[in-house]
Amino acid sequence: MPRLTLSGPPDFRFLPTVLSHGWCVLRPFSYREDSRALHRVERLRDGTLVVLEIREGVAPNEVLVEVESDNDLSAEQIDEIRAAVARCLGFDRRLDEFYEIARSVPGYEWIPETGAGRMLASPTEWEDLAKTLLTTNTTWRMTKEMVSRLTTLGDARDGQHAFPTPEQVAALDAGQLNEHVRAGYRGAYLHDLAVALVERRINPEAWRDPALDSKDVYRQLTSLKGFGPYASGAMMRLLGRFDELGLDSVCRAMFRDLWNNGVSASDREIAAHYAPFGRWRGLAVWLDVMREELLAASPTNPY
Missing domain, CATH: 3.30.310.20 (DNA-3-methyladenine glycosylase AlkA, N-terminal domain)
Incomplete structure (x- = not known):
């Protein structure tokens, strides 16, 4: 070994x-x-x-x-x-x-x-895109179940599966895929994503290039079916691009409780709070969301 x-x-x-x-x-x-x-x-x-x-x-x-x-x-x-x-x-x-x-x-x-600030990512943008899509408009329990079922389409070793390739997913028709993954409306979007990758109509790996403008990357993300502001913002973070705040209900609730004395704030007010972070503002938002978990896991927690 x-x-x-x-x-x-x-x-x-x-x-x-x-x-x-x-x-x-x-x-x-x-x-x-x-x-x-x-x-x-x-x-x-x-x-x-x-x-x-x-x-x-x-x-x-x-x-x-x-x-x-x-x-x-x-x-x-x-x-x-x-x-x-x-x-x-x-x-x-x-x-x-x-x-x-x-x-x-x-x-x-x-x-x-x-030492917080780096985000665990997948080895391919395909895997991150597929998983992000399966987090939209659902519960975390259901996300885990959908991803687990999707993963069983990948090659297996001793009963443990690798993440399926786009080719393995695109080999099924949309109905077969959704019968297996049980992802609701997301199933068709997941199939479209795999087919687009196989046919080389999109190249998500290129989005990691720092020379690309983040606004253009965000535009390409939002052009994908199922990728609204939340999913696109989440993917931007995984790409190491933090220009977008990527606000969702979790982020807004965090800000209310952590920084606004339990009072709901407008998105404009939230944006003003994170303005000092400039192009890192999306990362600062997410670390606020994960603050308690990260501090609890840190052996050097001074707080």
Whole structure:
């Protein structure tokens, strides 16, 4: 069983990233609180299936990855695993500017002190898009159930499934897909998304390019069926683009209770509160939503 050590940026911290939102419990991810380990079944480009166990390393910015595979892995496959883990954990995100702002805004000093700010993502934008779509207009319990059923369309190793490829999803017609996933109206949108990827009518991986204007990326997201302001804003965060506040009922309730003495605020008032964060305002909103969970998980919690 290969064991890999990966080093992130100096300010990377494992737990605040893994627990940054609910992705850690959506298949093929799973999180074990007792061992504080993130698990994932991953399908490599050549079709090889591996099971990854990812945990904090010796240094605070390191992670250890134990890899289960039926066969010996090549150097190329190991490099692919390293790249997938680094992408999931946001090693390419540079938060220096955001942390500098957070230190200057009262009430946000905890963010750089705990190393919060990176968001757990999937190795592909396809997976993040599909999961985000299945969070719209539903409960979290139903989201987990829909994603679990969708994941069973992927290749399996010892009963554990990798996330299906767009080709595997598009191979079904929309009715067959929805009979399996039971996603309601979202099923047709999910099928359209997979087909668009297979036919190369959209290229979500290109949206990670920092040279692209965020407004253009947001426009492309909102052109997808099922991606209104909430879903598009959520995807923007996963892409490392925080220009949009991405407000929903959860964000508005958080702001009411945390910053407005229990009184509902208008979206304009909420936007004014986060204005000091500039292009990072969407990240500041989300970290406020996750504040209690992230502080509770931090071994250096000073609050």
